[in-house]
Each structure stands twice: as C-alpha cells, then as structure tokens.
Amino acid sequence: MDAIKAYILRHQLTTGDPLPTEAKLCADLGVSRSSVREALRKLEALDIISVRQGRGSVVGQMSMQPLVETLVLKNALDHTQGTRSLRSIVATRRFLDLGVAEEIVTNMKGTSNPHLSELVSEMTRKAQNNELFPNEDIAFHTALLRSLNNDLIEQLMQAMWLVHQAIIPQLMGKDTRGLIHTAESHQRMLDAAEKGDLQAYIEAINEHYQPLDQIIKDNENKPLS
Amino acid sequence: MDAIKAYILRHQLTTGDPLPTEAKLCADLGVSRSSVREALRKLEALDIISVRQGRGSVVGQMSMQPLVETLVLKNALDHTQGTRSLRSIVATRRFLDLGVAEEIVTNMKGTSNPHLSELVSEMTRKAQNNELFPNEDIAFHTALLRSLNNDLIEQLMQAMWLVHQAIIPQLMGKDTRGLIHTAESHQRMLDAAEKGDLQAYIEAINEHYQPLDQIIKDNENKPLS
Numbered sequence: 009m010d011a012i013k014a015y016i017l018r019h020q021l022t023t024g025d026p027l028p029t030e031a032k033l034c035a036d037l038g039v040s041r042s043s044v045r046e047a048l049r050k051l052e053a054l055d056i057i058s059v060r061q062g063r064g065s066v067v068g069q070m071s072m073q074p075l076v077e078t079l080v081l082k083n084a085l086d087h088t089q090g091t092r093s094l095r096s097i098v099a100t101r102r103f104l105d106l107g108v109a110e111e112i113v114t115n116m117k118g119t120s121n122p123h124l125s126e127l128v129s130e131m132t133r134k135a136q137n138n139e140l141f142p143n144e145d146i147a148f149h150t151a152l153l154r155s156l157n158n159d160l161i162e163q164l165m166q167a168m169w170l171v172h173q174a175i176i177p178q179l180m181g182k183d184t185r186g187l188i189h190t191a192e193s194h195q196r197m198l199d200a201a202e203k204g205d206l207q208a209y210i211e212a213i214n215e216h217y218q219p220l221d222q223i224i225k226d227n228e229n230k231p232l233s
Numbered sequence: 234m235d236a237i238k239a240y241i242l243r244h245q246l247t248t249g250d251p252l253p254t255e256a257k258l259c260a261d262l263g264v265s266r267s268s269v270r271e272a273l274r275k276l277e278a279l280d281i282i283s284v285r286q287g288r289g290s291v292v293g294q295m296s297m298q299p300l301v302e303t304l305v306l307k308n309a310l311d312h313t314q315g316t317r318s319l320r321s322i323v324a325t326r327r328f329l330d331l332g333v334a335e336e337i338v339t340n341m342k343g344t345s346n347p348h349l350s351e352l353v354s355e356m357t358r359k360a361q362n363n364e365l366f367p368n369e370d371i372a373f374h375t376a377l378l379r380s381l382n383n384d385l386i387e388q389l390m391q392a393m394w395l396v397h398q399a400i401i402p403q404l405m406g407k408d409t410r411g412l413i414h415t416a417e418s419h420q421r422m423l424d425a426a427e428k429g430d431l432q433a434y435i436e437a438i439n440e441h442y443q444p445l446d447q448i449i450k451d452n453e454n455k456p457l458s
Contacts, residue, residue: 051278
C-alpha cells in the first residue's frame with residue numbers, strides 16, 4: 009500500500025488519473041501479483057483508488073466517507089446495549105443543526121423552496137397514514153445543508169442518519185404518535201428559514217427532536233431487541 | 234462490507250472478538266468466498282477488522298489512523314483539494330463548537346477549572362516562544378466537551394483534530410503570528426463559560442478560529458512547497 013501511495017505521490021497523480029496495470033505495478037514495485045491486488049483492494053476501501061471493473065484503476069476521491077462511516081460504526085458498537093449510542097448520535101445531529109442554524113437562515117432568507125415544501129407535504133401525508141418517512145426526512149435535511157457547501161457535514165449527517173434509521177424503527181414499534189409532530193416541525197423549520205427568523209428556526213429544531221427524545225427516554229435501560 | 238458490518242453490529246461484537254470463519258460468513262451472508270475475502274481485506278484497511286494470519290479475523294480497533302493518512306495524502310497531492318478538505322474540517326469544528334456552546338456554558342457556569350487555566354497558561358508561554366501547542370489545545374477542547382457526556386462528539390473532534398494537526402503546520406510554515414491570539418482566545422472562552430456568558434463565549438469561539446481562517450485563506454490557490 010505504501011509503495012503504491014508513494015507511486016501516486018511521485019507521479020503527482022490526482023483524482024481520476026489512471027494507475028498502471030497490475031502487471032506493471034508488480035514489475036515497477038518488485039512485488040507479487042497477489043500483493044499488488046491485495047494492496048489495491050485496501051486502497052479502494054480508503055477511497056485512495058477506484059477500481060473500474062475490467063478497465064484498471066484510477067486515483068480515487070479520497071473522501072471523508074470511510075472515516076465517517078467507521079467512526080459512526082465504532083460509536084454504535086461501543087454501547088450496543090441500550091440507547092446510549094443512539095443518544096450520542098441524536099445529540100450530535102442536534103448540535104450540528106444548532107451550530108449551522110445561523111448560516112442556513114442567512115442563506116435561505118427571502119428564498120422560496122417549492123421542492124422542500126413538497127417534501128414536507130409528503131411527510132405529512134405519510135404521517136397521517138402512520139407511515140414512516142425516512143427518505144423525505146434525509147432529503148429535507150440534506151437540501152438544507154447543501155447551501156453550506158461543506159462535504160464533511162453532509163457525509164457526517166448521512167452516516168449518523170444511517171445508524172439512526174437502522175435503530176429507531178425497532179425502538180418505535182407501533183407507536184407512531186410523534187410522526188405528525190415531526191412532519192410539522194419540518195414545515196416550521198422551512199418557514200422560519202425562508203423568513204430569516206433565527207430564533208423561530210432554533211425553536212423548530214428543538215421541537216423537531218422532541219419525539220425522538222421521547223422514544224429514547226421510553227427505551228432507556230431497555231436492551232435492544 | 235456492509236453485510237459484515239451489519240453482522241458485527243447485530244452480534245454486538247467489540248474489539249478483539251473473533252469473527253466467524255470465511256466459510257461460515259459465506260454461508261450466513263449468502264455470498265461467494267472471493268466476495269467475503271475481498272470484503273475482509275477492505276475492512277482490514279479500515280481497521281474495522283484485524284486479520285491474524287492463519288487464525289482467522291477479529292474485530293479491529295477502528296482507529297482513525299488509516300483515514301487520517303488518506304486525507305494527509307490528499308492534501309500532499311492536490312493542494313487546492315487539500316485546502317478545501319481542511320476548510321470543511323475547520324468549518325465543521327466551528328459549527329460543532331457553536332452547536333454545543335449553550336450546553337457547555339450552562340454546565341460550566343459558576344465552576345472553577347484550574348486545570349484548564351493551567352493549559353491556557355502553557356499555551357501562552359509556548360506562543361510567546363513561537364512554539365505550537367497542539368497537545369494543550371486538544372486537551373482544552375476535549376475537557377470542555379467532556380461535560381456533554383457524548384462519545385461521538387469527542388471522537389469526531391479528535392479525528393478532525395488529527396487531520397488538522399497533520400496538515401496545518403505545513404501550511405503555517407514559520408508564520409507564528411496567530412499563536413498568541415489563539416492562546417488568548419482560549420482564555421476568553423474559559424472566562425465566558427465560567428461566568429455563564431453565552432454571547433461572550435460565542436464571540437471567543439469565532440475569535441479562536443480567525444488565525445486558522447487566515448492561514449487557509451493565505452494558502453488558497455498556492456501550490457505546496
């Protein structure tokens with residue numbers, strides 16, 4: 009792996025640049041074909057290279073995605089018993105939402121966002137039918153974050169969301185009381201952001217987390233099924 | 234990879250716990266031997282599992298090191314992209330600092346924290362000698378976050394810090410003008426938190442990032458030496 013990384017550095021390759029074939033790497037680096045192949049697989053996992061089936065490898069994006077996923081998995085494993093890890097994740101999402109609030113409200117003030125309004129309508133419709141709406145929910149939050157132009161925050165929110173989404177439905181069971189409240193609080197977030205009202209936006213964020221807080225509280229000290 | 238991660242989560246395995254044999258994983262997950270082997274190699278690169286030659290695999294440490302190395306490589310390769318990653322990281326740290334501000338100020342109001350005062354004195358002493366103070370800096374921020382009792386935030390801040398610390402000194406070069414300003418802004422954060430003054434705390438956070446913002450700005454579009 010280090011030899012291939014050094015090769016990339018020495019040749020100043022950047023994202024999308026092709027790497028030599030496996031055969032050429034073996035010859036250049038003086039190692040076996042199976043070592044090269046194993047190293048390429050590992051570098052692929054780190055997003056340092058990207059393997060295009062049948063067409064060789066190129067230098068990858070080196071995104072923070074693997075870091076974020078590993079971190080969130082690690083956190084989820086530390087406390088699989090009970091809801092401690094979920095509480096960390098929900099709290100971290102909320103802290104990020106509060107931290108970016110001012111910039112989001114500044115960016116969205118005076119804008120009109122029919123796509124987000126549609127997502128909220130769809131959430132409301134599903135909530136009224138006692139259906140969950142995870143796709144609309146993540147799409148809504150991702151769209152708000154998009155204006156920050158910050159890849160790390162988006163990746164982080166999405167990784168937390170994945171864990172969250174894997175755990176929450178088990179905890180909720182058939183208790184869908186909070187769904188309508190949650191759908192409505194998205195509408196309040198959107199209205200406040202478009203009006204440029206930071207205080208109302210922050211209140212809507214806190215309201216948005218109330219049903220989740222309740223679910224976590226109800227499940228405290230209860231082992232995951 | 235996702236199936237093996239889900240297996241680890243579902244069975245609540247932690248660092249050092251053995252994984253099933255490749256044969257058993259193939260059967261359990263319904264995939265081919267070569268797919269399992271490839272996934273294990275990739276998870277090894279991420280330190281999610283550790284392969285013990287001839288003795289099967291165990292759950293790994295999930296340390297951030299491989300991922301931090303990736304981002305450092307990225308920065309070395311493409312300075313513009315590297316600066317962009319660094320900007321994302323610094324912005325995310327700041328958003329988190331702003332997001333947790335209210336809870337930290339509430340927790341610390343009326344307390345006295347001689348250990349944190351000592352860290353700030355040490356930062357100031359080093360700044361006056363044109364020395365960097367990364368250890369004091371991360372110790373200070375970690376101590377503030379500790380009161381939140383949220384492992385994910387601590388791990389996240391530490392991972393961002395590692396990347397940051399690996400890249401910033403190269404960018405700074407011999408320009409140590411911002412050090413004293415940075416040391417002093419930690420004192421202001423501490424004073425504001427102990428007084429319970431949220432507004433002053435937020436101002437101190439923003440001041441704290443000024444020298445970093447300047448370093449990143451100065452390096453934008455500048456090739457790495």
